[in-house]
Amino acid sequence: MTTPFRPHTLLVTAAILIKKDNTVLLAQRPEGKTFAGLWEFPGGKVEVPESPEAALVRELNEELGITVQPEKLEPFTFVSEDCATFHLLMALYLVRDWEHDPIGREGQTLAWVPASELGNYPMPKADAPLVPRIQALLG
Ligand SMILES: Nc1nc2c([nH]c(=O)n2[C@@H]2O[C@H](COP(=O)(O)OP(=O)(O)OP(=O)(O)O)[C@@H](O)[C@H]2O)c(=O)[nH]1
Numbered sequence: 001m002t003t004p005f006r007p008h009t010l011l012v013t014a015a016i017l018i019k020k021d022n023t024v025l026l027a028q029r030p031e032g033k034t035f036a037g038l039w040e041f042p043g044g045k046v047e048v049p050e051s052p053e054a055a056l057v058r059e060l061n062e063e064l065g066i067t068v069q070p071e072k073l074e075p076f077t078f079v080s081e082d083c084a085t086f087h088l089l090m091a092l093y094l095v096r097d098w099e100h101d102p103i104g105r106e107g108q109t110l111a112w113v114p115a116s117e118l119g120n121y122p123m124p125k126a127d128a129p130l131v132p133r134i135q136a137l138l139g
Helices: 052-064 115-120 130-138
Strands: 009-017 023-028 043-045 074-082 087-095 109-114
Touching (some): 052 087, 074 130
Parallel strands (some): 009 087
16 A cells, blocks of 8 residues: 655755765754754755755855855755655755854854764754765765
């Protein structure tokens, strides 16, 4: 039997920020939010009438205080996951070039993580397939 799609598909964009030493940025969801304590890739919901790229540029500035030029967002992959009350469609972009040092502007703890250690950080279920893909990319 196939899993029925939820009536509401939530479009989310997120960034895999890669530093020159090949570590990747994870942000820990703060207390009070859904999935508090889990580690995720920074990003968020695409709002009408934003493009996915505009939404990600906005979210990265709001959450981390960094400035990213839209043309520096490199499409990587997506995840499609049936969640409890919605269906998540999350577009992932690689980002290697930004201005300012990322800080957790919304109370998130940040961690720069080598690809080989991503599996040590508990993540939302939807993110599980991303770990081997990032490890294949970064070695
Ligand atoms: N940014 C981000 N969101 C993710 C990831 N994995 C994942 O399942 N999500 C889900 O995608 C949605 C992202 O929305 P959001 O980050 O803007 O959510 P929010 O904090 O504004 O609102 P919320 O408190 O309702 O979750 C959430 O349901 C979040 O749990 C991820 O790696 N990065």
